Amino acid sequence: MNNIEELFNKFLDCINCLQEALNVSFGEALTETFDNLENNQIKVELGAPDKETVAKLSKKYADLHYDELTQQVKVQLFTYLTLKAINEDGLDPNQMPTPPIIATIIAMFMQKLLPDKKQVIVDPAIGSGNLLFSIINQLKKANHSRSNFQLFGIDNDEEMLNFADISAHLNKIDIELFCQDALTPWLFAKPDIVVSDIPIGYYPDDDNAANFATEAEKGHSFAHFLFIEQIIKSLRPDGYAFLVVPQAILSGKGGSDFMPWLSEKVYLRAIIELPDNLFQNKFNQKSVLVFQNHGEQAKNCEVFLTKLDSFKNEEDLIKLNVKLNEWYTKNIH
Known part of the structure; x- marks a missing residue:
């Protein structure tokens, strides 16, 4: 498995975890995941995601070594994940x-x-x-x-x-x-x-x-x-x-x-x-x-x-x- 595939699967795991916790679309969980990573902080609104999920996500985010990724890799991963969101959420072709x-x-x-x-x-x-x-x-x-x-x-x-x-x-x-x-x-x-x-x-x-x-x-x-x-x-x-x-x-x-x-x-x-x-x-x-x-x-x-x-x-x-x-x-x- 090459590095980009490995990273893609790790990001996917983070997005799925957040999606389940917030009960939102894949696309919404995707944008919130990158928002969290870019701001180096997990956004919590009205108690969601709960403390257990925040702890889980913190470990998953740490495993991504996000700050060490190049701009090009971040853009590439986000593009692939956007494609998945369009398919997953049944958006317009x-x-x-x-x-x-x-x-x-x-x-x-x-x-x-x-x-x-x-x-x-x-x-x-x-x-x-x-x-x-x-x-x-x-x-x-x-x-x-x-x-x-x-x-x-x-x-x-x-x-x-x-x-x-x-x-x-x-x-x-x-x-x-x-x-x-x-x-x-x-x-x-x-x-x-x-x-x-x-x-x-x-x-x-x-x-x-x-x-x-x-x-x-x-x-x-x-x-x-x-x-x-x-x-x-x-x-x-x-x-x-x-x-x-x-x-x-x-x-x-x-x-x-x-x-x-x-x-x-x-x-x-x-x-x-x-x-x-x-x-x-x-x-x-x-x-x-x-x-x-x-x-x-x-x-x-x-x-x-x-x-x-x-x-x-x-x-x-x-x-x-x-x-x-x-x-x-x-x-x-």
């Missing part, structure tokens, strides 16, 4: 963490396209924060640990925001989090950049959907169409969006009405079809969509189009980067 390789692709494009100045970035469907935090860590690494971002996150699920809060703390990232329906007006200034793995499915609030041009003619509207429209409305002029979207909306029947509408509203910059083997079946396949809002600095140009066959080794990323450099030199620089 939209809330599953985005594969890390997708964050790498988005970070490559952001490094090319974004000006070197303070940027306000929002993820309006932040979930556990995996996608945004992974991107920010990569941008900081490429920028000699310098962070030039003001971050905001939105989600309508308080438990997911608790995960994002702990994850931000473990990643040493400052972010303001808002619990709201992201399809209602955002509670902060227009961002320069939106990064998001767009939720897929139907949006239940037909009254609010009526405020959108992408509203369905009959029945519930598609949340993914409404989300993209909301992002366009909320972005500042010249602002960029880097989105993970269902592949079906970009081509074929699904995109026959939507793509012409989108092409009128923004300047498309890139569509990257992700490898088929990243997804369990063809109906779940996704692409990365990059666009820029209309504005004084924005202009039309050739769209970067590519389909990625795999990410089995570093060469696949190098090839993508070469293509990106060629496109950038020809169209943007």
Whole structure:
């Protein structure tokens, strides 16, 4: 058994112990466990957990040697445990963490396209924060640990925001989090950049959907169409969006009405079809969509189009980067 597996099982034991004592969901016990460990104190409210459980947990926590773990290991363990919480608590599949390789692709494009100045970035469907935090860590690494971002996150699920809060703390990232329906007006200034793995499915609030041009003619509207429209409305002029979207909306029947509408509203910059083997079946396949809002600095140009066959080794990323450099030199620089 390798070290990370051993640690995972020890953390799992701590979480299960606390979950049983407090009679809460796995996710709640997970966030409280990391909260206890980060604060080096077991939180007791109204006598729970009881003294016996506190004594038991104190021994289990000591056995973790938490303060000796690296930041990277803490983040890795929390990510694995978040995955388990989403499965265990029967949460929405939209809330599953985005594969890390997708964050790498988005970070490559952001490094090319974004000006070197303070940027306000929002993820309006932040979930556990995996996608945004992974991107920010990569941008900081490429920028000699310098962070030039003001971050905001939105989600309508308080438990997911608790995960994002702990994850931000473990990643040493400052972010303001808002619990709201992201399809209602955002509670902060227009961002320069939106990064998001767009939720897929139907949006239940037909009254609010009526405020959108992408509203369905009959029945519930598609949340993914409404989300993209909301992002366009909320972005500042010249602002960029880097989105993970269902592949079906970009081509074929699904995109026959939507793509012409989108092409009128923004300047498309890139569509990257992700490898088929990243997804369990063809109906779940996704692409990365990059666009820029209309504005004084924005202009039309050739769209970067590519389909990625795999990410089995570093060469696949190098090839993508070469293509990106060629496109950038020809169209943007």
